[in-house]
Amino acid sequence: MAAYDLAFLGGGPAGYVGAIRAAQLGKKVIVIEKERAGGTCLNWGCIPSKSLLKNAEVYQHILHSEDFGITTGKVSFDFAKVMGRSRSVSDRIAKGVEFLLKAKKVDYLVGQGQMGIDRKIKVKTADGKTQVIEATNVMLATGCVPRVLPGMKVDGKVVMTSREALEMKKQPKSIVILGAGAIGVEFAYFLHSFGTKVTLVEMKPRVLPIEDEEISDMLGKNLAKQGIEILTETSMESVTASASGVKVKLSGKNAKTIEADALLCAVGVQANLDGALEAGVKLELEKGYVKVDGRYKSSMAGVFAAGDIIGPPWLAHVASFEAIEAVNGIFDAKYQPKKVGVFPGCTYCQPQVASIGLTEAAAKEKKLKFKVGRFPYRASGRAVASGDSEGMVKILIGEPHGEILGAHIIGAEATELIGEVGLGMTLEATADEIAGTIHAHPTLTEMIKEATEAAVGHAIHV
């Protein structure tokens, strides 16, 4: 009999969350993690980047303190300390996850794991030894790694991915960022806030191209106003790196050659199965991602997969959801695991962008009948009082039943505001329920109510 009911290969938001769920079901579980508990999200993604962005916000607040009647002296910062805080935040939370696993009676093993055709996992630990883990079921939760463009050599100093950028020792005076998705935009905002000259290059016509057009247009204008150079419909032709910096040749709408201290490649991610499967293990893949069925089962018996490794959207909260659903299904044959439906997407630059559900263009394409409600931040007492009067809440209300099709928010705390809409959509609330909920005054959440009322034609404050 196998020692474990379920072994996780990877301890990120899919692996550790799924493992805790399995332990709650009374199963014997192990998480095998090659680096650090918490995975990309906690160590090289969501968490450290939010820490850096907070530094940027604090710095910007201080620079603009005159707006609030506060005079400061000469303001300076120590970039190494800025970066250092981010690392210590990750360390602290990763330790928290390790503690959590122990508390929930999940075995945790650090080492490079490799699954064989017999489903046994060989784990090479730091001390050079190899352990063999046997489990009735295996869950692949190895995630993704940043994608690098062909011909690009990442040296970690002048040519970086987000991974290296999170460990920058020295602030570049200038940087070219390839890709204006969430990662590219967040780094652009962070570095620009501390004075780096940022050129943001995007192949598509808009920054945050998957967001609602109106919202990403607003963000593009706002970032440009802040001083970030935005080159859309432009792609990289070639890059030449030297010790002192990079020469980036661009083609497309803004064809030119730019010299900068550094280049950050933020063009997306790719599946990470490097070393996870022994030679001879045949696993059906789709575009490099593990192909799974409705129960998150791979083509190999007893082998499941969840999280980034099964494909987009590459989001921590989606990965955790999938892992829990998969685990519930593994141990309860009658349970039908759910696939990801509606999920929020967030970008944490300032102004923040958050969205859920359909964009206006997508709703039109689906030929749905709907109304759009908008509410500007400048009409919100709370937003104006806080000095955050730039932004908008946009909500799509279906007709005739008033269901929420989607919501798109740009502005302060957008990423927190989107939660209410998510709950509403899960509960299948309609415009009536949102409008019928008393929202505290003054709060930013009132804007969700007002935008909903605007959609159905009776907003009070616009």
Added chain:
Amino acid sequence: MAKEITMPALSPSMTEGVLAKWHKKVGDTIKPGEVIAEVETDKATMDLEAYDKGTILLIAAPEGSKVAVNGRIAVVGEPGEKVDAVPSSSPAPASTSVEAKTVTQTAAVPAPVMVSSSGRVKISPLAKKIANEKGVDVTRVAGSGPGGRIVRRDVEAAQGGGSVRSAAGIFGGKPIAQDGVRLVSQMRAAIARRLVESKTTAPHFYVEREVDAAPLAKLRASANVALEMAGEKLKLSVNDFVLKAAVEALRRVPAVNSSWEGASIRQHGAVHLAFAVALPDGLITPVIRNAHAKDFRTIAREAKELGAKAKAGKLQPEEYTGGTFTVSNLGMIGVERFSAILNPPQAAILAVGATVKKPVLASNGAIVPGERMSLTVSADHRVVDGLMAGEFLKALVEVLESPGVLLM
């Protein structure tokens, strides 16, 4: 001087009518006897004829509106004459306009409270709205949300005939019909009102006999052959014989041809023979007037004509009112026996079953193949007693078992 056209009482049971269609508009001239509109009553759609001549000055009841009997529907007069917007005469045009004969449940009808026997129905607001609009009974929908909560997909599946899990085999698991709520038609309302009144006020009792239908079947077959050879289009049905037989049985036991009138019992000297005709949304009983004075062929021909008119919704009031006895036959769809509800104020109704082949004990004790038909009389015990009903049945059996007499 302008005159009002009001909703006429087109049948004794009519309290209101729906203005189904206008043939005239404001400004048109009309003359007495001209059909100006169609009115849907509880029984049929009927033509409304003008009694006066003049010009239509005002149409007070638009198409689709429901108007009480004597309520104003239009005003005629001289061109240019002034018309009061509100009717001068008594009853105001009744209720609101009904848009369609079948409406899905919307604001017009308050949504039924949908609560399961165990109490609250767990349902999302969106699912509830869709269910109310589509008329889906949520108490019968299985929820697939957390804790069995009914969500949008469940309602849509229930409505679309979708995913009710079943082991229904070749018959599929789809709902047998689309859930829905429709308004009661004028006819169905009349049926409901009259039959509830009948079943709750008239003390019904039932007597039943089987008749040897072999002679009848034989006669009918040969008569139809003869008619065909003679080039006649008329084809005789079993029911034609039953109708004529009922008339002859009533002639022998006339007390059955009576009505209860509270303090008195009315004996009818004439037999106005009603017979039930099924319609898409209900039934109607056309009446063969003075059937006691008509021969078999006349009765058979009138039954055909009235049946066709009934199915077309074209019966005139005198063609479905004033019956004194009713025959209801379900034999043609294989029903072997049943009992009918009295058609008030008549004191009796005859329910006729199918002719069934079955073994019969002959008078010599041998078992022989027989053709049998069941006859059930429902009678109002206030008027008809058991013996009388039995005598009526006996007479009926006698004539039906010697059916040749009916053709005389």
